[in-house]
Amino acid sequence: MVDGDLTRTVERAQAGDEAAMRRLVGEYDSPMRRIAHNVVHDRDEAHDAVQEAWMVVVRRLSTLRDPARFPAWLYRIVVRCATRRRQAGASYGKAIARLMAITPRDAAAPEPDDGAAPVAAALHVLTQKESLVVGLRYFSGVAVNDIARLLDVPPGTAKSRLHQARQRLGKELTRMANSADTHTPQEFRKVIAGNQGEIHWNPMFDASLDGWYEPVIGHPAKPVVGVPEAWEIVGDDGLVGEEYAGGATLLFGEPSWHHVEFSALVTPLAGGNAQFLIRTDDEGAGWYTFDLMLGWQVAALHKITRKDKNSVDLTRLSAVNYPLEHAREYAVSIAARGESITTYIDGALVNQVTDDTWQHGRVALNIWHSKTLYRDMRYRVLDEH
Secondary structure (H helix, E strand, O other): OOHHHHHHHHHHHHOOOHHHHHHHHHHHHHHHHHHHHHHHOOHHHHHHHHHHHHHHHHHHHHHOOOHHHHHHHHHHHHHHHHHHHHHHHHHHHHHHHHHHHHOOOOOOOOOOOOOOHHHHHHHHHOOHHHHHHHHHHHHOOOOHHHHHHHHOOOHHHHHHHHHHHHHHHHHHHHHHHOOOOOOOOOOOOOOEEEOOEEEOOEEOOOOOOOOEEEEEOOEEEEEOOOOOOOEEEEOOOEEEEEEEEEEEEEEEOOOOOOOEEEEEEEEEEEEEEEEEEEEEOOOOOEEEEEEEEOOOOEEEEEEEEEEEOOEEEEEEEEEEEOOOOOOOOEEEEEEEEOOEEEEEEOOEEEEEEEOOOOOOOEEEEEEEEEEEEEEEEEEEEOOOO
């Protein structure tokens, strides 16, 4: 594509011309795949990195001031997406390897044949408190003093829980090494396949709020600049929100999303409500809320319709009694497909409703009179599959 033609095509795409956008995809998709593959050295990961990059392009194309620089701008995006995927995979492997290296084991126990893999299988023996500190320290990269601050415990208590976790892991590794009976933990994120093959989970957050938005009532959401008040970045993949005067919301994704799933590890730290929003209208007219209500011991799905700037109508669609506690980590998954919205906690079905009021929108984290930690957040869009 020659320079003049490129400039005109980019300008038309910036103006919303879908044919121009398709032409850009046709021109640059293959080079992007080669670049991504050179970074991740895996065909499926390269494919997902390119898909993620195109989503970023659609979202930010209007911010490109010089259309002639589109190729360089595009390639920087795909390199970043691919690098983030490579680092995410490497980080998990490094976390497991580090745990393997510092976990005490019986010297007489045979060494495993499959490297650090047994550590991942042994994590199921940890108590809830131990699992939380291990996840924060070794998988999210949070410093011990910050873990203590988040959980409102002395640093010595955080260190003690880590020590106890390593001791417990060591005993389980010794047992596994001397027994053919091993436990294979169940991944709470389900693997599904579409017309184009397996649909992978994409990372939502990697210590940067790039691609996140803040709501503006009555106006389109605005990109996040810096770290908003009431929020704190924790470690490599964690966000903590704390707000008791009202609510604080962070949006992610596209207003056009229809069939989408997202998931996170969520820890209520204080207060009453840890919330996720689904299909948020871009101007705040309405959405669905998945609410972990600690005061009521209920996991609920609500439909929200805004009446005016200061008030909303709330319709409860589903409420399930669920034992909830502070400083306990929950694996939450939410699937919005067509008129159906389904929620899972720790891999088990909790809510399932049918409602067609809100058909499209972003997903969001929401703090309501509470303090909540979200980490390991991921999503996948099923619209194209």
